[in-house]
Amino acid sequence: MDGQLRGLARALGWEQYHQPDGKPGEEPYHPGDAFFRLPETTLKSVALKIRARLKLNGLRLIGAPQTKARKVGLSHGLILVPELRRLLQAQVDLVVIGEPIEWEASPYFQDIVASGQKKGMIILGHAASADPGSGEVARWLKTFITEVPINWIPAGEPFWPPKQAQQGRP
Amino acid sequence: MNDPHLSRRHFTRLSLLSGAGLLTGAARSPAQNNAITARQVVERIQTELAKQGIAWRAQTVDTFKAGDPDTRVKGIATTFMATLDVLQRAAAAGKNLVITHEPTFWNHFDTTQEFAADPLFQHKMDFIARHNLVVWRFHDHIHARKPDTIFMGLTKRLGWERYITGDNTRRYVMPETTLAALAGEAQSRLKSVSVRVIGDPQLKVTRVINASHSLDANIAALREADVILVGEAREWDSIEYLRDLTALGHRKGMILVAHQSWEEWGMEDCALWLRTLAPEIPCEWIPSGEPFWTLG
Numbered sequence: 001m002d003g004q005l006r007g008l009a010r011a012l013g014w015e016q017y018h019q020p021d022g023k024p025g026e027e028p029y030h031p032g033d034a035f036f037r038l039p040e041t042t043l044k045s046v047a048l049k050i051r052a053r054l055k056l057n058g059l060r061l062i063g064a065p066q067t068k069a070r071k072v073g074l075s076h077g078l079i080l081v082p083e084l085r086r087l088l089q090a091q092v093d094l095v096v097i098g099e100p101i102e103w104e105a106s107p108y109f110q111d112i113v114a115s116g117q118k119k120g121m122i123i124l125g126h127a128a129s130a131d132p133g134s135g136e137v138a139r140w141l142k143t144f145i146t147e148v149p150i151n152w153i154p155a156g157e158p159f160w161p162p163k164q165a166q167q168g169r170p
Numbered sequence: 171m172n173d174p175h176l177s178r179r180h181f182t183r184l185s186l187l188s189g190a191g192l193l194t195g196a197a198r199s200p201a202q203n204n205a206i207t208a209r210q211v212v213e214r215i216q217t218e219l220a221k222q223g224i225a226w227r228a229q230t231v232d233t234f235k236a237g238d239p240d241t242r243v244k245g246i247a248t249t250f251m252a253t254l255d256v257l258q259r260a261a262a263a264g265k266n267l268v269i270t271h272e273p274t275f276w277n278h279f280d281t282t283q284e285f286a287a288d289p290l291f292q293h294k295m296d297f298i299a300r301h302n303l304v305v306w307r308f309h310d311h312i313h314a315r316k317p318d319t320i321f322m323g324l325t326k327r328l329g330w331e332r333y334i335t336g337d338n339t340r341r342y343v344m345p346e347t348t349l350a351a352l353a354g355e356a357q358s359r360l361k362s363v364s365v366r367v368i369g370d371p372q373l374k375v376t377r378v379i380n381a382s383h384s385l386d387a388n389i390a391a392l393r394e395a396d397v398i399l400v401g402e403a404r405e406w407d408s409i410e411y412l413r414d415l416t417a418l419g420h421r422k423g424m425i426l427v428a429h430q431s432w433e434e435w436g437m438e439d440c441a442l443w444l445r446t447l448a449p450e451i452p453c454e455w456i457p458s459g460e461p462f463w464t465l466g
Contacts, residue, residue, distance in 0.1 A: 044465075051465055058366050060462035078406075081276055085288065102402045102429035102461070107253055108276040108290070110461055114254035115293050123462070126405035158405070158413045159366035159426065161464070162353040 002031045004076045007136030008129060009036070011054060012096075014074075034074045035090055043067040043094060043120030050096070056128050058159050062109050063120030069094040076129040079105050088112065088119070096122045098129030128157050205242040206448065208234070208267045208304040214447045219311055230310045235274045236295065237304030243267045246453040248441040250434040252305050254294055259456050261301040268305045269444070271312065271320065271437055272429075280307070312440060319443070321380055323436025328359050333378075340380040341395075349373040349397055349423040356399065362431040364462040368412050369397070369423025385411060388424075397423040401432020430458050 006029040009015055017036040020028040038046065044065035051059050073087030075097040084105045087095050100106040100123060109121045131154045138152035206214075212234075216226050235252070247265035249256045251272040260268050273280050275291065285291035298305065312319045317339040325331055325339060333342035347355075350371035357365040379395035381388045385407040391398045392415065403409060403426065412424045438455040445453050 047465055060364050060464055062462060065463075078404075082284075099405045103251070103272050103278060104276050106461055107251060107273075111254040111276075111290055111294060114258065115290060127410075158409050159368050160371070162350065162357045162365050162367055163466075 001027045001029045002033075003029075003136040003140060004130060004133030005029050005031070005034055005074065007133035007139075008074060008076050010136070011132035012050065012074075013053060014038075014072075017072075019071075032086065034087070035092065036072045036074060038069055038072055041069050043069050043122070045069075046072075046094065046096075046120075047122050050122060050124070054124070054128060056124065056157055057161050058125045058128070058157055060123040061121065062106065062123075063094075063113050064118065067093065067118050067120040069120060072096060076133060077126060081105050081108050084108060092119070094120045094122065096124065098124055099126035125157060125159075127155050131155055205244065206451070207240045208237070208243055208306060209239040211243055211246065211267060211444075211448055211451070212239070212306055215308070215311075215444075218447055219315070222315065224311060224314050227310060231273075231279060232307050232310050233280075235270075235280050235305040235307055236298045237302070239304060239306075241266060241302060241304045243304075243448075243451055246441070246444055246448065246451055247456045248308075248437045248444065248453070249456045250430050250437055250458040253458060254297065256456055256458055257294070257297060257301075257303060257305075261297075261303060263454065263456070265452070265454065265456070266301065266303050268303060269308050269437075269440070270305060271307070271309055271433055271440075273307070274305050308440065312436065318436075319439050320433050320436030323434075323439045324380065324432060326439075327435040328356065330378075342378045342380075343376055344378065346374055346376050349375055349425075352378070352397060353425050356425050356427065360427060360431040362427055362460055363464045363466070364428050364460065365431075366426045367423065368409060368426070369416055370421070373397070373421055373423045375423070384408075388412075392422050396421065397425060399425050399427070399432075401427050402429040428461060430461055434458060 009018060014036050017038050019035045019037050021033050042065065043061065043063050046069045047059055047061055071092045072094045073090060073092040075083060075087065077098045079097045079100055081104050112119055135152040138150050141150050243266060245265035246267045246269060247260040248269045252268050252270035252274040257268060275282050275285060282291065321340055330342050333344040335341055335343045348371065349367065349369050352375050353365060353367045375396045377395045378397050378399060379391040381391040381398040381400050383403050388398055388400065388403060388408045389411065400408065412422060415422050434457055441453050441455040
């Protein structure tokens with residue numbers, strides 16, 4: 001099982017929407033088992049919900065705000081073009097990712113949109129996408145280490161946006 | 171990530187060699203009209219740079235990426251990145267030579283073999299062929315100009331020319347301000363919605379260095395600057411290094427802007443320069459534009 005994927009799905013409240021691929025011999029949330037079917041909504045409304053739920057300041061988005069978001073592919077940490085292509089090949093409407101390289105995966109996605117495909121990308125930030133997976137590690141350790149207290153300490157998002165700082169909420 | 175890049179470098183060298191063979195054969199084909207070819211535009215750039223003391227590098231990403239270099243040029247578009255959107259706007263504006271600072275095919279060396287069966291790659295190539303476009307990259311040698319055209323463009327856009335100290339055009343000393351105020355200034359001057367900041371908003375700032383993508387260079391810059399301006403850095407190295415540095419009590423900050431917001435502006439100056447080298451051809455800058463939007 002990809003604990004990072006599982007942890008992020010749990011943090012987003014998306015376990016109920018998971019569409020396991022049912023690959024023989026694999027548990028749910030094995031690497032690549034990263035697809036979710038949301039109640040029909042839009043890129044912008046999904047992004048607003050994620051921002052509120054994960055308490056993030058640094059979300060970045062690509063795609064038209066009203067893009068329909070039913071099938072979603074989820075990724076964490078750095079995403080390279082091959083992984084992005086695998087998500088897109090599954091006919092997703094939306095990809096939710098950690099960190100793209102801005103001359104690789106994000107312009108690939110910009111070109112997908114410019115080619116006429118109605119798709120959206122939500123960029124969480126590397127730390128934001130990987131933090132919940134560390135919570136998953138703590139949860140797992142507790143199942144076989146019972147003698148010592150185990151806590152997850154979220155690293156938190158490293159940055160703040162300038163406007164909010166001017167309003168005094170860094 | 172080092173190994174694939176080494177092999178890509180090797181591949182680039184091979185394609186350069188085969189490109190050199192093409193150059194001698196095709197450049198002598200009879201002219202259909204008086205318009206110069208894309209290859210001749212590039213030769214003028216190379217000649218002009220040589221006059222400025224910048225020798226053409228044997229290994230460089232500054233090569234033709236798509237289209238036939240012997241195409242007659244009707245118009246030139248310079249841009250930060252030859253995204254499909256930029257190519258569409260160039261074609262609509264009658265600019266068939268696109269001079270791009272960054273890659274066309276989503277990797278630094280513009281290798282394409284892994285995309286041979288990719289529908290997006292095919293779509294982009296078809297668009298280029300259908301509109302008779304030629305794409306040439308101008309990265310290594312525009313950065314080699316003195317001063318660096320790309321970062322002088324950024325400096326001018328920020329209004330920081332008056333803060334340059336000494337010979338290094340990437341170091342600024344400015345009247346004291348705060349990190350929050352400086353970040354707000356960068357955000358509005360660069361017209362970017364995706365600026366991100368690390369450090370205490372009230373941090374006092376006078377020394378700023380326009381730093382780098384790489385951790386090593388950012389660490390070196392942080393030794394001498396209060397704040398570094400960074401156009402994209404990896405979030406698990408430079409960003410976390412600075413977070414730890416500030417946690418240790420060091421009074422430092424980072425203004426992180428999109429790669430595009432960092433390097434877009436010099437390509438406008440590039441277009442002005444090209445007009446002097448190829449005055450017979452219309453040439454314009456097509457901004458790639460901020461790639462991201464935010465919830466505000």
